[in-house]
Amino acid sequence: MQRASVQLIMQQFSRQMRRMPRPQLPQQATPAASQLLPTFTQHRATATSTVSSKQATPPPRHDWNRAVSEAERIVGYPTSFLSLRWLLSDEIANVALHLRKLVGSAHPLMKTAKHLLYNGKNTMQAWGLIVLLVSKAAGHAASIPDAEQDKSAGVLHSQRALAEVTEMIRISHLVHNSVVNLQSSTDAGQDVNTYDDMSFGNKIGLLTGDYLLGHSSAELANLRNQEVVELISSAVRDFSESEFIGERDEQNNPLPFKPGTFQRPSLSVGVDFNEHDVMTPMPIAQVLGNPEQEWECRNILNAGSLLGKSCQASLKLAGQSEEMQRHAYRFGKHLALAWQACLDAESFQCPTLPLDVTFSLVSAPVLFHLEHDPNLYALLEPGKKSVELIDYDRIHKAIVAGPALAKTKALQTKHTAAALNVLQHFPATDARQALENIILAMQDL
Amino acid sequence: MACLSTSGRVACVSRRQQTHKFICRLFLNHQLSLRRQSSQLPPAALAAAAQGQCMKKYTNNKPQLVRSFQGLGCGINQDYLSLLQNPHSCSHSSQYSGCLASSIRKHSSVHTQQPAGPVREIQIDPYIILDDELKYFYDDVRDLLQSGTSQPELDTIACYYFDGQGKALRPMVTLLMAKALNYHLNNESHQLVHKQRQIALFSEMVHSASLVHDDVIDQSDFRRGKPSVNALWNHKKVTMAGDYILSIASIMISRLRSDDVTIVLSQILTDLVQGEFMQLGSRETENERFAHYLTKTYRKTASLIANALKATAVIAQADDNVAEVAFQYGRNIGLAFQLVDDMLDFVSSTEQMGKPTAADLKLGLATAPVLFACEKYPELNPMVMRRFSEPGDVERAFELVHKSHGLEQTRFLAKKHCNEAIRLAQELTESPYQKGLQVVADLVINRMK
Numbered sequence: 001m002q003r004a005s006v007q008l009i010m011q012q013f014s015r016q017m018r019r020m021p022r023p024q025l026p027q028q029a030t031p032a033a034s035q036l037l038p039t040f041t042q043h044r045a046t047a048t049s050t051v052s053s054k055q056a057t058p059p060p061r062h063d064w065n066r067a068v069s070e071a072e073r074i075v076g077y078p079t080s081f082l083s084l085r086w087l088l089s090d091e092i093a094n095v096a097l098h099l100r101k102l103v104g105s106a107h108p109l110m111k112t113a114k115h116l117l118y119n120g121k122n123t124m125q126a127w128g129l130i131v132l133l134v135s136k137a138a139g140h141a142a143s144i145p146d147a148e149q150d151k152s153a154g155v156l157h158s159q160r161a162l163a164e165v166t167e168m169i170r171i172s173h174l175v176h177n178s179v180v181n182l183q184s185s186t187d188a189g190q191d192v193n194t195y196d197d198m199s200f201g202n203k204i205g206l207l208t209g210d211y212l213l214g215h216s217s218a219e220l221a222n223l224r225n226q227e228v229v230e231l232i233s234s235a236v237r238d239f240s241e242s243e244f245i246g247e248r249d250e251q252n253n254p255l256p257f258k259p260g261t262f263q264r265p266s267l268s269v270g271v272d273f274n275e276h277d278v279m280t281p282m283p284i285a286q287v288l289g290n291p292e293q294e295w296e297c298r299n300i301l302n303a304g305s306l307l308g309k310s311c312q313a314s315l316k317l318a319g320q321s322e323e324m325q326r327h328a329y330r331f332g333k334h335l336a337l338a339w340q341a342c343l344d345a346e347s348f349q350c351p352t353l354p355l356d357v358t359f360s361l362v363s364a365p366v367l368f369h370l371e372h373d374p375n376l377y378a379l380l381e382p383g384k385k386s387v388e389l390i391d392y393d394r395i396h397k398a399i400v401a402g403p404a405l406a407k408t409k410a411l412q413t414k415h416t417a418a419a420l421n422v423l424q425h426f427p428a429t430d431a432r433q434a435l436e437n438i439i440l441a442m443q444d445l
Numbered sequence: 446m447a448c449l450s451t452s453g454r455v456a457c458v459s460r461r462q463q464t465h466k467f468i469c470r471l472f473l474n475h476q477l478s479l480r481r482q483s484s485q486l487p488p489a490a491l492a493a494a495a496q497g498q499c500m501k502k503y504t505n506n507k508p509q510l511v512r513s514f515q516g517l518g519c520g521i522n523q524d525y526l527s528l529l530q531n532p533h534s535c536s537h538s539s540q541y542s543g544c545l546a547s548s549i550r551k552h553s554s555v556h557t558q559q560p561a562g563p564v565r566e567i568q569i570d571p572y573i574i575l576d577d578e579l580k581y582f583y584d585d586v587r588d589l590l591q592s593g594t595s596q597p598e599l600d601t602i603a604c605y606y607f608d609g610q611g612k613a614l615r616p617m618v619t620l621l622m623a624k625a626l627n628y629h630l631n632n633e634s635h636q637l638v639h640k641q642r643q644i645a646l647f648s649e650m651v652h653s654a655s656l657v658h659d660d661v662i663d664q665s666d667f668r669r670g671k672p673s674v675n676a677l678w679n680h681k682k683v684t685m686a687g688d689y690i691l692s693i694a695s696i697m698i699s700r701l702r703s704d705d706v707t708i709v710l711s712q713i714l715t716d717l718v719q720g721e722f723m724q725l726g727s728r729e730t731e732n733e734r735f736a737h738y739l740t741k742t743y744r745k746t747a748s749l750i751a752n753a754l755k756a757t758a759v760i761a762q763a764d765d766n767v768a769e770v771a772f773q774y775g776r777n778i779g780l781a782f783q784l785v786d787d788m789l790d791f792v793s794s795t796e797q798m799g800k801p802t803a804a805d806l807k808l809g810l811a812t813a814p815v816l817f818a819c820e821k822y823p824e825l826n827p828m829v830m831r832r833f834s835e836p837g838d839v840e841r842a843f844e845l846v847h848k849s850h851g852l853e854q855t856r857f858l859a860k861k862h863c864n865e866a867i868r869l870a871q872e873l874t875e876s877p878y879q880k881g882l883q884v885v886a887d888l889v890i891n892r893m894k
Contacts (some may be wrong), residue, residue: 182664183676202661202680203662203725210718229698239685244596252681284594
């Protein structure tokens with residue numbers, strides 16, 4: 001009976017969410033929530049509409065939605081794991097029931113949930129899709145028995161399960177990241193009601209994230225490939241490590257280092273993981289202070305690691321060569337970085353910052369501008385207590401006037417090119433074409 | 446083996462003293478609570494009741510009782526024994542000694558029920574026979590956690606609960622079972638034990654990760670007698686540190702390169718979360734409630750021990766029957782452990798547990814003692830349903846639990862699970878480790894923290 005009611009609950013829940021007026025959210029929630037999804041989802045909706053209205057006259061060469069839906073057709077049914085199968089579990093029914101109590105509260109979990117439900121395609125939630133496309137593009141070893149193949153889609157059942165795991169882990173990280181710091185020294189939840197809301201939201205967020213992690217490890221175990229388990233577990237490690245790098249405000253939003261903290265010659269090549277030992281963490285200390293490489297490291301941990309390692313693991317499952325696996329990793333990593341650069345640049349596309357929009361203080365334009373003009377740091381310093389206290393408009397104005405945006409664009413082009421280059425190692429198939437289309441559409445966003 | 450049992454005996458004496466002290470304290474606590482209750486009743490009625498009923502029963506039980514105490518005894522408890530032998534000549538009022546006698550009876554009745562085998566004669570301390578494996582246990586966990594990150598703060602938070610102050614119950618049982626199984630299957634090798642030790646590491650790491658997340662959920666301030674992680678660090682970072690411990694533990698297990706072990710152990714994680722969800726909301730009828738509680742207890746506590754033990758059997762390539770013995774032993778020990786834990790939440794003091802007492806009630810949770818007490822005091826039912834949320838609920842429920850037989854019944858249930866665990870352990874070939882498994886069952890039921 002519970003199962004039958006799940007869909008009803010979710011529908012009801014989403015209706016309530018839609019009714020929830022966005023600008024009327026309590027002020028307190030905005031900064032925490034806006035920093036909530038520092039990777040791929042930042043204010044996509046607002047910014048996209050601005051951009052597209054500006055570029056209305058010449059229609060974009062590559063249409064993002066078309067590229068994605070064609071890609072989905074290529075690998076079978078839509079892959080986003082927020083699918084029926086997910087909605088049919090008892091625990092999620094439970095979560096939905098509890099989430100309903102949170103609707104209308106200021107907890108950032110609501111915003112995360114909203115992003116997951118509504119901005120699916122726009123925000124490239126479909127990481128699983130990328131994993132499946134890479135899997136199909138690479139094909140599989142002849143030794144794989146027929147029973148393990150999904151012939152119509154051209155991928156293995158295990159690869160599909162892995163794609164699901166990838167999305168579950170990513171969502172679990174986003175959800176865990178919406179936990180609010182309720183330490184007594186912080187301002188969050190000063191009055192009793194807010195505190196109760198926040199504390200309940202934390203509980204639900206934590207458990208939901210744990211549920212996803214628990215299930216992803218069970219699914220991973222069922223793949224019966226310990227190298228894959230090892231690789232994907234290390235991506236979970238990278239996610240948690242990424243939340244510890246550098247200075248943080250009270251809600252753990254990242255802040256850049258004070259210019260001049262590190263005196264290091266910049267390396268010609270960036271750093272990456274030790275290929276032979278996944279346990280070794282990213283040697284990030286070597287690149288701190290160098291804007292481009294620091295940015296790269298932060299975002300590999302934050303995004304590139306999971307996408308890259310998932311692509312690599314998927315080819316492991318298909319019995320592909322070590323070399324192909326390496327290409328898959330590099331493809332995933334560069335794609336994630338290109339996408340991040342694209343998102344980072346977006347907030348600075350128009351001369352004034354749209355109302356109610358903020359940006360990450362460790363996004364590429366901010367880091368590049370700090371290198372160009374260290375005086376900007378004075379404007380960032382109040383953020384040490386809370387990033388809410390920062391005058392985003394002033395920083396925005398300074399950055400738009402400087403060279404940082406051009407450098408960010410170059411960064412995006414660099415990683416886009418790298419991703420397209422790696423793709424040349426894959427045989428020409430419809431799946432590879434679909435990946436190219438997605439990348440090109442991303443460039444035009 | 447001779448040397449093993451000798452060293453075991455030495456340690457056993459000190460442990461016995463501890464057990465003994467525990468029993469004494471149980472007495473004291475119980476005595477005090479009884480005295481509190483008695484002050485609310487007309488003294489005459491109580492005195493009459495005490496004289497009439499408790500004393501009669503007490504006299505019947507007396508010889509057996511004294512024997513059991515002498516069996517335990519190292520002479521610390523002389524005054525209690527003298528009290529016991531001459532209840533009327535002591536300086537206290539007869540009302541008081543009546544209550545004392547009844548409380549002695551209640552607790553001793555549990556202690557005098559011996560399990561199937563003569564467990565008390567087994568002179569083995571599991572911590573000592575596992576000294577080789579457990580000595581650097583926490584150092585190894587900390588090294589492992591440190592090797593996975595370049596961020597000192599993450600390392601600090603993740604290692605916070607691996608300070609060696611815990612009981613290390615899970616790794617101890619896991620390793621005992623591992624070695625008992627190796628003996629049973631006759632295939633002990635250094636390499637195998639090393640792998641089984643990794644499973645023990647996993648069990649402790651997963652346990653700690655769940656503690657770390659629990660701390661954020663429950664907003665508790667203390668654990669194990671020190672500030673809990675959420676009191677010291679940013680809650681977002683604490684959450685991430687929990688995930689980190691889990692990921693490092695998974696990497697470690699994947700390196701055993703055994704598909705089946707990974708599958709068995711991943712079951713633990715899904716059970717843990719499902720148990721937490723079950724704890725969130727319970728709107729069951731009174732009949733379902735106990736079953737719900739037991740399932741929750743299995744998922745939150747017993748599954749970890751049961752599946753870790755099963756994994757040690759799987760990696761030793763035991764057949765399904767042996768693996769099932771290991772699993773069921775762990776399940777029973779886990780259930781007993783949690784039942785005793787729920788009971789201690791009502792009887793032991795803050796210093797002993799390292800966390801406040803009646804913590805479960807304050808969190809709105811109805812554990813076994815409360816559910817048992819509901820039978821005698823149906824007024825508890827609405828309180829359970831509203832999760833003890835109204836002012837005075839916690840105090841009232843605490844009092845009613847002590848008035849009822851809830852604590853004794855909980856202990857009895859725990860005892861049943863321990864006896865079942867001992868029976869299962871006896872299915873394995875006799876060895877110091879197999880005996881250790883039986884001793885553990887005894888430790889679990891008699892522990893004080």
